Amino acid sequence: MMDKGPEWRAFTQEEKASRSRVGVPTSYSVHDKGLSTAIGRVDRDAFGRKLPLSTRLQMWRLRKWQIRSRVHSSVDRNLAQAMAELDRLSDKSYIPGPVKEKAAIIYRKALDKGL
Structure with a gap:
């Protein structure tokens, strides 16, 4: 069981406003539940x-392996395609996020059962 509440306590409204969480919450509508790392395509450092060249080549190899490792089995590819289609259809149909998440959970359960 996962606790989705904050990892800190706040007793006043000011304390609550000053606290922030980092990262995107777990999402079932993303094939890897949003837990993967994204390597950007910009070949510049933090100062612009x-x-x-050696670092650019290393980044190119890392990006290539990131793509390969993201969907390495047929089940993962199926799930990635299904979640992309779910995202596309929910955007076009103006379906709310919680409904999209529930649909993703149902699809994952069906996939686990081999349907």
């Missing part, structure tokens, strides 16, 4: 300077 261009990265050296």
Whole structure:
């Protein structure tokens, strides 16, 4: 069981406003539940300077392996395609987020049962 509440306590409204959480919450409508790391496509450092060639090549290899590892089995590819389609259809149909999440959970359960 996962506690989705904050990992801190606040007793006043000011304390509550000053606290913040980091990261995106877990989402069943993303094939990896939103737990993967995304490597950006910009080849610049934090100051906007261009990265050296050796670092750019290393980043290129990391991006390639990130794509490969994200969907390495047929079940993962199926789930990634299904979640992309669910996202597309829910956007076009103006379906609320909680409904989309429930649909993703139902799809995952059906996939686990081999349906």
